[in-house]
Each structure stands twice: as structure tokens, then as C-alpha cells.
Amino acid sequence: MTVDSSRFAIRPATPADVAHIHAMIVELAVFEKLEHMVVATEELLHEGLFGVRPACEAIIGEADGEVVTFALFFHNFSTFLTKKGLYLEDLYVRQAHRGKGYGSRMLKHLAQLAVERNCGRFEWSVLDWNEPAINFYKTMGAEILPDWRICRVTGEPLRALAK
Numbered sequence: 001m002t003v004d005s006s007r008f009a010i011r012p013a014t015p016a017d018v019a020h021i022h023a024m025i026v027e028l029a030v031f032e033k034l035e036h037m038v039v040a041t042e043e044l045l046h047e048g049l050f051g052v053r054p055a056c057e058a059i060i061g062e063a064d065g066e067v068v069t070f071a072l073f074f075h076n077f078s079t080f081l082t083k084k085g086l087y088l089e090d091l092y093v094r095q096a097h098r099g100k101g102y103g104s105r106m107l108k109h110l111a112q113l114a115v116e117r118n119c120g121r122f123e124w125s126v127l128d129w130n131e132p133a134i135n136f137y138k139t140m141g142a143e144i145l146p147d148w149r150i151c152r153v154t155g156e157p158l159r160a161l162a163k
Contacts, residue, residue: 008102010109013058013070018046020067021058028092032127056089059109061102068097071106075119083120086113091124107140125150 013021022042029035048055049072061069071091075084088110093103114122126133126144134144153161 008061008063008100008105010059010061010105013049013060015046015050017058017060017067017070018042018049020060021045021049021070021072024067024070024092024094025090027094028090032130059106061093061106063097063100063102069093069102069106071110073110075117076123078120081120083118085121085123086110086117086119088122088124103136104140 019042022040022045025040025045026035026038029038049058056072056074058070058072060067061071069092072089074087074089076087077084088107091103091106093106111122124137126137128134138144
């Protein structure tokens with residue numbers, strides 16, 4: 001990893017960042033070959049981040065004033081620890097800005113938030129084919145849990161389950 005000499009700053013997202021975050025969500029979906037699943041709009045994202053009852057938070061990373069990365073996260077809860085946790089939904093660094101240490105700095109910032117907020121853990125998921133990300137997360141001290149699988153119900157199956 002090379003260290004970028006530009007000024008890099010991390011700050012909480014504001015409503016003015018919604019368009020940047022939305023654009024990076026679309027970039028992330030293309031990278032993960034999941035663009036067909038994106039139904040996110042700037043309006044929905046704004047509601048999720050800044051509405052009456054926000055569901056999540058985001059931080060922004062800027063290099064020389066340009067938005068180059070974001071992380072979207074929320075709190076979950078561990079029944080075993082009886083503490084809240086910090087769950088990272090997405091962390092994305094724009095392609096042209098990778099390898100400069102920004103992802104590491106974003107993860108460290110989130111870890112600091114988790115500690116400040118007395119969280120019992122800091123978690124996220126990674127696609128099993130994304131070896132560069134898996135290796136990066138391991139260098140950051142993350143344990144890749146082999147025994148856990150994500151269970152998901154969406155769309156019509158969710159509506160059927162709710163009946």
C-alpha cells in the first residue's frame with residue numbers, strides 16, 4: 001500500500017453528500033456485478049440517512065476536497081454480549097483512489113466509532129470471490145467466519161412470509 005500525500009479527511013455525511021453516495025453505490029453494484037439489484041434512489045437514500053427516523057449513518061472520505069470514498073453503517077445488537085454492535089453495510093473507494101490507504105483509514109475510523117459508542121463488536125460481510133477484499137480485511141485484523149451464512153428474504157417471498 002502506498003501512502004497518498006494528498007490531504008485526506010473523514011467526516012460525517014450530510015444531505016449534500018447524498019448524490020455522491022448514491023453514485024458510489026451504483027459503482028459498487030457494477031463492481032460486484034449486481035447492478036440489476038439496485039433500486040436505490042437519491043430520495044430513498046436521503047430518507048434512510050436523514051429522514052425523521054434514520055435507519056443508518058454514513059461517513060465520507062475526501063481527498064483534497066473530492067469525495068472519493070464512503071462507508072454506510074448502522075447499529076445491531078448482540079444477545080450474547082448484550083451490547084450494540086456496529087455493522088458496516090458498505091465501504092467503497094473509487095477505483096482511481098484505491099491503494100492509497102483510504103480504505104484502511106475508513107475502517108480505523110469506524111472502529112474508533114465502535115469503541116467510543118461502547119459497541120461489543122464491529123462486523124461486515126464480504127463476497128466469497130472478492131479475494132483482494134478478504135486479504136485486505138485480514139490484514140486489518142478481521143476474522144473471516146467460516147461457519148456463518150447470511151439468510152435473506154426479499155420481495156414476494158418476504159410478503160408471503162409476512163402473511
